[in-house]
Amino acid sequence: MHFQHVDDIWRDFPELSAGALFIDGISGGVSVGDHVRQFQAIANDRLGSGSESDLPEIQAWRRTFAKMGLKPTQYRSASEALLRRFRKEGNLPSIHPLIDLCNAASLAFAIPIAAFDLAQVAGHLHVCRASGNESYLTFSGETENPEPAEVVFTDAEGRAHARRWTNRQSGLSAIRPETTRALIVAEALHETAREDIERLLTALSPAIEQSWGARPSMTMLDRSSPRFDFSV
DSSP: OEEEEOHHHHHHOTTOEEEEEEEESOOSOOOOHHHHHHHHHHHHHHHTTSOGGGSHHHHHHHHHHHHTTOOTTTSOOHHHHHHHHHHHHSSOOOOOHHHHHHHHHHHHHTOOEEEEEGGGOOSEEEEEEOOSOOBEEOTTSOEEOOOTTOEEEEOTTSBEEEETTTTEEOSTTOOOTTOOEEEEEEEEOSTTHHHHHHHHHHHHHHHHHHHHSOOOEEEEEBTTBOEEEOOO
8 A cells, every 4th residue: 555645735735744654553452641641741831821823833734724725714724623622621532542642642743643544445545636526424424525626635446534634534544443554644834844743753653662562664755755655
């Protein structure tokens, strides 16, 4: 299998930096509480008495959503939505150890992180402009079609695994208790995006290894090296 952003995405968003992790051997029966608390402490320090909208990482995604024709306060990046909830409630609900860990890292770095169950992804996963014919399964079980030219994550069978880029993932490839193999993707567009993505992966990878005893494969992606190949 492989993951990549297609050429049009790199052309239209040259400020993009991305990184990915592939992990095999995960399960739902581990504790990640210590790692989650460490990441959340970083998020608390960064937020201070301010708002997530003050952070350069969030501001960059807001500009990107506006560039895509989306109202940034109506459609938020996943990291902004998480930070907004965390600031108001002081915590996030536990879903699955891998999701809890990725959400906490997303809080700490203010960078959206997507995690996909690869058993539900066919052939490849591409970030590209939608044709409008792709099928997207919501978490409530409804099927939607993305808007033509919307930025989506799609597989070889024409299924959209995320809509509006980093706004919302699909219920089809969500991490579940039976998930064993996952692809984790982090994307950012702010001035220090590449350095911060590298720091995020460097922090997240050992947390995954310590929790599941398996070392993830890790890569940075850019326009000259846009593809991540991995065996499942």
